[in-house]
Amino acid sequence: MTGFLENLSLGVHVALTASNLLYCFVGVFLGTLIGVLPGIGPTGTIAILLPVTYGISPVSAIIMLAGIYYGSQYGGSTTSILVNIPGEAASVVTCLDGYQMARQGRAGPALGIAAYSSFIAGTIGVFILMFLAKPLAEVAIKFGPAEYFSLMILGLAVLTYLSHGSMIKAVIMATLGVSLSQIGMDIVSGQLRFTFGMANLEDGIGLIPLVMGIFGVGEVLANLEESNDFEILKAKIKGVFPNLKDLMDSVGAIIRGTFLGFFLGILPGGGVVISSFVSYAVEKKVSKHPERFGMGAIEGVAGPESANNAATAGAFIPLFTLGIPSNAVMALLLGALMIHGLGPGPFLISEHPEIFWGTIMSMYIGNIFLLVLNLPLIGLWVKLLKTPYRFLFPLILFFCIIGSYSVNNNIFDVFVMFIFGIVGYLFKKFRYEPAPLIMAFILGPMLETALRQSLRISMGSFEIFFSGPISVSCLIIALFLLLSPIFFKKRRQMVRKMS
């Protein structure tokens, strides 16, 4: 207990330094901003800002980048409620009842409950994270390369399973990501792989140009084809404090959403999005009046908003305890830790307690900042929503260029970004989900090392992956997830034929 209190006090000390408070504020402010603005998400923003963090301490960098992530969940709900366009994928479900509430003149309480439930869930989520992460990290220390390999395979399988659209395409994206990560020098033999004689490729393809290209440039190119003019509710927003009935209706949804969101957030692959949908389904199921859902039920806003914010806290568990990211944003945070020379994994919490506890404490503070930013400043965000896309996209592209260039001060990275921008555009057109590619690209080298180490230890026997309970369970679940669409499809076809 003494150690826990000591760590807690260390976290408070780190989070409350003037510079970290500033970085936390900048993070949540930018997060809200990009959550509100369509056309750029937390993945792209974190990628753009990665090079900016080179000059600051690792803990400040993680505090700011984490702030962008959970801040974007707050901002995303604003556009869902006022414009019926989700700022983030996790806010899609908020459109259903949030926008209906706004149309009925209840935009204020909808925005209010979204912010309060996000705050409560975010805070409780951080609280659970604080208690769970350390014991889990202690278990993770006992993991060998075979367990790591199987866990990473499970992570990729879950991400492909939860991807939108075709799962075959998601698997293709994941394997393409692993293949792209192989470009450059082999760390064991020093042999160059697929560099085509280009010295610039000897260190491999850079993560930042790749992410900027696919998520930044590719997204802009696709958005240029679409009309981004939308109607913003003109009614004046008043009464962001929900009344007693609203609060009574929402309290159960907030509690359920928080716990559901946190534990689904731990799952590798898109826990934030899935948790908001599951929470909505649960709320509808337990409601005495399910017919109100979709017509402006406040529980339909409170539940999913709690779930997606608690899930952001849960998503930190695999990153901090195993060094395995659970989604593309966490993969970038992993990249940020590695850029700063830190080896993420079970030893991170014990060797660098200031990073873990400092980030946790900053998340409490960030949630308070977000409450202040999102309620009194709601008018500002509504005004920003009116910014025409034609003014935004040149700036997004410019930041992508700067981000890519400043990694190595090398124009080659800008061209890499350019090429992956076109590739990202084509992915979007042909409905290939890029998140598995990014995650596999980051996990690729770790996956390769774990596989080669395991085979060396076992003298070339694949039995090593089936000898331990953790490894074998992970592989069985991964196999089930990868094959399940075939069975479910057959089942669906059978049902169709029978009917």
Next chain:
Amino acid sequence: MKSHDLVGGLVWIGLGIYLCIGSIKLGLGELHNPGPGFVPFLSAAILGLWGAILMTFAILKKLDGGEKSNDKRTWVKENWKGFVSTLAALFGYGILLDRLGFLITTFGFLFFLFKITDPKGWKIPLMVSGLTTILSYLLFSVWLQGAFPKGIFRF
């Protein structure tokens, strides 16, 4: 599955085969001591295999009569000028940055993009691009000490 999945499947199969051949050349090694081509070979083989699955589903769907496509994608019809100009601007930035330097290239890039989306006005594109260039120079070059090329004009 749409008909373009057939082409997509072929692309992945082709890429898979190409990478498999490249990996074999790198050396697969032995199972107890995997070589540099071992993991690239595995990932390329899986890529090609899933490409074949994608293609098979697309063929089966076609043979089955196919679903009516409700694909509403626009292929750069409405704003093709903006699309092509954006690509040209990005490529141009990459080519010109070392030659003209950060300030001129950035201003030119932003002005070009603001202007093509707002062909009538001059004031706003000029002001926004000028202001963004100066602020970004102060932020990235002066404050964050980023080493950006000065170009032939040495600024």
